[in-house]
Amino acid sequence: MIRKSIKMFHIVLFVVLTLSTLTHAIIHPIEIRGNHFYDSITNKPFFIKGVDYQPGGSSGVNEHSDPLSNPALCARDIFLFQELGINTIRVYSVNPSLNHDKCMTLLAAAGIYLVLDVNSPMVGQHLNRYEPWTTYNDKYVGHVFHVVNEFSGYNNTLAFFAGNEIVNDKTSATNSPVYIKAVIRDMKHFIKSNSARIIPVGYSAADDLSYRISLADYLECYETDPLETVDFYGVNTYQWCGEQTFITSGYNNLVRDYSTYSKPIFFSEYGCNEVLPRLFKEVSSIYSSEMTSVFSGGLVYEFAQEPNNYGLVDYDEFGNVKLLPDFFAFKEQISKVQDVPLSKKLLLQNQQNFESKNVRKQKPKRKVCELKYANLDISKGIPRSMGESIVKSFNNQEKGKFVPLTQEDMTSNFKIFSVDGTVFNKKPIVKPVPEPLADPKDSISLTSKLNPLFSLICGISIQSLLNGLF
Ligand SMILES: *[C@@H]1O[C@H](CO)[C@@H](O)[C@H](O)[C@H]1NC(C)=O
Numbered sequence: 475m476i477r478k479s480i481k482m483f484h485i486v487l488f489v490v491l492t493l494s495t496l497t498h499a500i501i502h503p504i505e506i507r508g509n510h511f512y513d514s515i516t517n518k519p520f521f522i523k524g525v526d527y528q529p530g531g532s533s534g535v536n537e538h539s540d541p542l543s544n545p546a547l548c549a550r551d552i553f554l555f556q557e558l559g560i561n562t563i564r565v566y567s568v569n570p571s572l573n574h575d576k577c578m579t580l581l582a583a584a585g586i587y588l589v590l591d592v593n594s595p596m597v598g599q600h601l602n603r604y605e606p607w608t609t610y611n612d613k614y615v616g617h618v619f620h621v622v623n624e625f626s627g628y629n630n631t632l633a634f635f636a637g638n639e640i641v642n643d644k645t646s647a648t649n650s651p652v653y654i655k656a657v658i659r660d661m662k663h664f665i666k667s668n669s670a671r672i673i674p675v676g677y678s679a680a681d682d683l684s685y686r687i688s689l690a691d692y693l694e695c696y697e698t699d700p701l702e703t704v705d706f707y708g709v710n711t712y713q714w715c716g717e718q719t720f721i722t723s724g725y726n727n728l729v730r731d732y733s734t735y736s737k738p739i740f741f742s743e744y745g746c747n748e749v750l751p752r753l754f755k756e757v758s759s760i761y762s763s764e765m766t767s768v769f770s771g772g773l774v775y776e777f778a779q780e781p782n783n784y785g786l787v788d789y790d791e792f793g794n795v796k797l798l799p800d801f802f803a804f805k806e807q808i809s810k811v812q813d814v815p816l817s818k819k820l821l822l823q824n825q826q827n828f829e830s831k832n833v834r835k836q837k838p839k840r841k842v843c844e845l846k847y848a849n850l851d852i853s854k855g856i857p858r859s860m861g862e863s864i865v866k867s868f869n870n871q872e873k874g875k876f877v878p879l880t881q882e883d884m885t886s887n888f889k890i891f892s893v894d895g896t897v898f899n900k901k902p903i904v905k906p907v908p909e910p911l912a913d914p915k916d917s918i919s920l921t922s923k924l925n926p927l928f929s930l931i932c933g934i935s936i937q938s939l940l941n942g943l944f
Pocket residue numbers: 499500501502503515629876
């Protein structure tokens with residue numbers, strides 16, 4: 475009898491606790507000021523510490539699933555993102571028809587942002603780099619808008635990539651630059667008219683010396699429409715292999731070549747695997763004062779193991795995870811990055827460039843286009859927009875939104891094993907993070923100061939209660 479009532483008590487307590495631990499994600503939108511990203515609420519500069527995330531590679535997106543459509547898999551991996559201590563992931567392809575609310579809310583609760591590519595390997599969902607005129611059509615632009623519309627509803631959508639390594643050889647450099655710019659323009663017009671928030675649009679470039687400067691410059695300039703320009707630039711670079719330094723790696727040349735760029739730049743892929751095991755010593759260089767005036771951090775390629783052997787983790791057929799040595803090597807390096815240095819001068823400069831708090835009214839400093847850019851053909855001009863007629867059809871379309879999370883949503887039932895096969899964690903749980911604090915030099919109210927502390931204490935005590943119970 476007594477046992478029974480204790481059991482009853484436990485069940486009641488469990489139900490009460492489960493209901494009371496509904497989590498609402500609070501994550502601040504990131505915006506661009508000058509050539510850096512900032513938390514729009516705390517006014518702190520934001521540096522990307524992240525990984526590229528596309529489990530299953532290009533076949534990881536299809537009619538039924540994509541990397542952000544399955545909450546159980548998201549909980550498992552977001553727990554591991556928190557173990558790594560990262561603040562951003564990049565996803566290369568999604569299916570915008572699927573529901574992403576739970577995964578995006580889980581990411582937000584964990585304090586993690588998303589940089590999202592709008593293209594996919596599926597038919598009609600990417601540009602053909604050699605004959606882009608055959609693929610730049612209503613269907614394609616409709617797909618791009620669908621992705622943007624779905625993810626513009628989430629505050630942790632940090633930015634969109636209009637394209638990834640579309641220019642990668644002579645023919646693509648002849649035919650595709652003006653089309654890349656067309657897609658950027660279409661996306662930025664769509665965001666301006668359809669999104670509650672201005673979300674930055676950029677391009678992710680292969681770091682090829684033939685186009686390193688010219689393509690970045692071309693995407694920075696405009697003739698008449700300021701929305702033809704990228705808001706930021708991503709560089710995929712694999713030049714730091716094994717034991718290197720800022721100078722022997724050639725990172726110094728990257729900093730030099732981009733030192734006058736007016737927009738944020740970051741490594742959209744890094745992590746050479748020509749020398750194994752990977753040590754990730756470039757991390758300390760990327761977040762040092764030698765680089766942070768020009769580069770806003772980066773994303774390690776890549777979280778999930780594929781045949782090309784860049785993975786931090788591997789999955790078995792049941793979805794259990796084996797952590798690979800690279801997981802621990804990267805964690806060790808990224809955990810050393812605490813405060814990222816940015817000089818007073820740059821902080822001031824960024825603030826001055828950020829003339830108006832109203833992002834919609836900001837005018838980027840005009841860079842007039844040159845007639846020619848080295849190794850690129852831009853002579854045909856940017857094609858007329860395919861998007862104008864489609865924009866309206868999105869007027870009343872639903873966008874993705876945050877949803878309440880239960881303790882169950884945040885708990886993963888998959889097992890995680892260490893390198894040596896021992897159990898790393900029996901019950902992986904996504905831990906909600908407190909809302910970031912505003913900078914002390916800005917005036918903040920007492921309540922906003924107390925809230926995060928309060929929720930942190932509540933979070934901990936509920937957590938320990940639950941742990942004690944089960
Ligand atoms: C997004 O962020 C803004 C600014 O902090 C906030 O007012 C809004 O409520 C947030 N939206 C969601 C869905 O959290």
